[in-house]
Amino acid sequence: EAAVTQSPRNKVTVTGGNVTLSCRQTNSHNYMYWYRQDTGHGLRLIHYSYGAGNLQIGDVPDGYKATRTTQEDFFLLLELASPSQTSLYFCASSDIIISNERLFFGHGTKLSVL
């Protein structure tokens, strides 16, 4: 089973704060994704990447930056956090671009912006 590890599991910050969420996958997957999960909205894609140094914009990118430093590591950055970014964040990975390929998710990071 593919392994995706997120850190931290919980984070509390204040409005205007700087937050970095980390994700590491150890299965040599090419694709990595950041989603946020909010009640009534399901999972919404923030950013994704298909390899080190690559970044693609998702559906809700405003207020977020991301960086893929290696094939294993994908970071989500909130440089001026706002209360609207309070959410549960999931990182996911998948293998090469195959239409029916499934995602492997991490356990999530619960972020609270006060």
Place this chain on the structure above:
Amino acid sequence: GDSVTQTEGLVTLTKGLPVMLNCTYQTTYSPFLFWYVQHLNEAPKLLLKSSTDNKRTEHQGFYATLHKSSSSFHLQKSSVQLSDSALYFCALNQSSGSWQLIFGSGTQLTVMP
């Protein structure tokens, strides 16, 4: 654009009863549909998937049939158990050059004793 609709936000059932969770989609491409399940405090994980029209796919007692004529991929189980209580997401593959999954808003299934 492509979209996925799950009409029920919350479904509550008594153990042993059948369940159907609705999922409809909209796409201009050939669809791949998925059901993901997320138990409390756990990561979402794949439950089942399909791209074949009118063919039933099954896993762990759950089943779904992709009907392209009605753009539907409803999730069913004949007899729910307490352990089936979870959040269920329907998702659509957006095969338009860049690979993404589009998720529905999710259905929380709660099974009562």
